[in-house]
Amino acid sequence: VRHAEVPRSDWRERVKACGLSFAELPGVCWARSFYSEYLLSDVWLRRLGLDEPYWNERASYKLSDxxxxxxxxxxxxxxxxxxxxVDEVVRSDILLDEFGVPRELWPQVRSSWERRDTDFIGRFDLLWDGEGEPKFAEYNADTPTVLVEAAEAQRQWCQEVHTDKGQFNVLPEALAAGWRSIAFELLARSLLEATPTSSSEGRGAQPTSLTLAIAAQGVRHQAMVAANGELPVRSWYEQRA
Structure with missing residues (x-):
């Protein structure tokens, strides 16, 4: 059920304090680096009525159990x-090629799959009107997107605006539990997190992910940031192989 809400007067400052640095960008292109400035300039966004900020506090949705x-x-x-x-893809040279997996990474990808290396997080994009079954639109696995929004900013909003209500998701607790599981399984206390500087989303999610990792089990971490937006993926995978 959709409910109208009154945005907090200081919502910009409040969400930025959570690390949501792209809250005021137009919702259709919050990751500005993904789009051409000429194709989606601010002028054209306003003309098309697509200049709504990514973060919107004018509505909330109530879900039943x-x-x-x-x-x-x-x-x-x-x-x-x-x-x-995924099992079908990993076993097929043709499908790995079709999905654009670099050939030099095939041995590492297959070894990881055969070892059943622990996965960490996934985000589904679903279409649902409250009736029937949700419809599948997209799946982003082991990507950092939506961590800041759902684990930090959304929870902050709920605690400040609706003190008697809560979220149905337990993302911070689940992330901490996931880090504990990974640290225990690998008998490790070190974490390397790599992110390109060109993504404000990636930079915003990194502190959230790392903070939860540290809180989970004292995991040490090292952040790798590439000045040109490209990461040394090949050397990293070779070291891990």
């Missing part, structure tokens, strides 16, 4: 189905 359970169940089922699809 049954609705939240339906979304959660759909995510588990979809994740299992996608793992079956």
């Amino acid at each position: 049954e609705g939240a359970w339906r979304i959660e169940r759909a995510c588990f089922e979809l994740h299992s189905m996608l793992l079956e699809a």
